[in-house]
Amino acid sequence: MDSAHKTRLSLDPAAIKGRGSASYVAGRYAVTTAQAQDDGWGSVYEDADAQSRPDTVVTxxxxRSIISRNDSPDIAFGQSVNPYRGCEHGCVYCFARPSHAYLELSPGLDFETRLFAKTNAAERLQNELARPGYRCAPIALGINTDSYQPIERRYRITRGVIEVLDACSHPFSLITKNASVVRDVEVLASMARRGLVSVYFSVTTLDNHLSAKMEPRASAPHSRLKAMRTLADAGVPVGVMVAPVIPMINDSEMERILAAAYEAGARSAGYVTLRLPHELKQVWREWLQLHYPDRAAHVMSLIQQMQGGKDYNAGFGKRMRGEGPFAQLIQQRFQKAWRKHGFGRLPPLDTGRFVAPRKPTPQLELF
Structure with missing residues (x-):
């Protein structure tokens, strides 16, 4: 952005190839916003055109710390590690987009173009696991943003984190929508043999065209299924998350996604419905109007029916699955397909093998 306190807004948002968001939606903590106005010379349109094709910038x-903790009653994990902030996948529906507002950046285009790589993540993790008071509990890897987003190929921060967990036999799970996870299949398979890892794939659609619109830089659906099969064949417990389920956009695919995932080796399955916290409401409405203007009003009506008449209901027990007749129908369909294919639960992760790493010291080890 032009400054830490200013958010750029384009004149007329338009779909951008390779990006999920179409504009710099203002963050809720932005002090000021800038709106382009033509002065008669046309230069404003040149500036707006350049802003509509932003490059990815990694900082x-x-x-200072790497393990995040939560006590939310509707989240299955108590601690997580996120190697990156922001995500180049550009998923328009991503619930993590509003977290960029804390950086005084836009939850829109900035979230997928202004990325942050925690280059000392592995070192910090080793230090935190070595603390005397640490009690081993499974770590969820890459929850706020995908640990295997494209820049992992360059930075390999996720790989470093996994190597730390492997060295001290610490259990973890991860969820991704990038097939590049197979690059780490050997270490994942080794940890799986000790009951230390499970991998979930998020599959939103099997339609390549829809995927390219909603999650433009994530792996194509068939690539995720192929990666799922590779891990399953290597002995890694694999599950699938149909996420998010969106009325009139991808809800009709739920049964097909579950069938394809089971065929690819997934043995556990779950789903969540679309969540629209904070600025994500605007990002989503903008995308919906650009790509599906003929059904935008109907889609939002169904979403609101599932969210107590609002775009989003943050209440525990409701925010993940919604409520009302349409939410109940989705749940019934999921449960029927779940039983039909024989999905179950993945094996529990083993916390008994953990051996705390030695805390690094500035002095050389003499013995």
Missing amino acids: EESA
Whole structure:
């Protein structure tokens, strides 16, 4: 952005190839916003055109801590590690987009173009696991943003984190929508043999065209299924998340996604419905109007029916699955398909093998 306190807004948002968001939606903590106005010379349109094709910029940063903890009653994990902030996948529906507002950046285009790589993540993780008071509990890897987004190929921060967990036999799970996870299949398979890892794939649609619109830089659906099969064949417990389920956009695919995932080796399955916290409401409405103007009003009506008449209901027990007749129908369909294919639960992760790493010291080891 032009400054830490200013958000750029394009004149007339238009779909951008390779990006999920179409504009710099203002963050809720932005002090000021800038609106382009033509002065008669036309230069404003040149500036707007340049802003509509933003490059991906990665900032390296040192994290002061790396394990995040939560006590939410509707989240299955208590602690997580996120190697990156922002996500180049550009999923328009991503619930993590509003977190960029804390950086005084836009939850729109900035979220997928202004990325932050925690280059000391592995070192910080080793230090935190070595603390005397640490109690081993499974870590969820890459929850706020995908640990295997495209820049992982360059930075390999996720790989470094996994190597730390492997060395001390610490259990973890991860969820991704990038087939590049297979690059780490050997270490994942080794940890799986010790009951230390499970991998979930998020599959939103099997339609390549819809995927390219909603999650433009994530792996294509068939690539995710192929990666799922590779891990399953290597002995890694694999599951699938149909996420998010969106009325009149991808809800009709639920049964097909579950069938394809089971065929590819997934043995556990779950789903969540679309969540629209904070600025994500605007990002989503903008995308919907650009790509599906003929059904935008109907889609939002069904979403609101599932969210107590609002775009989003943050209440525990409701925000993940919604409520009302349409939400109940989705749940019934999911349960029927779940039983039909024989999905179950993945094996529990083993916390008993954990051996705390030695805390690094500035002095050389003499013995």
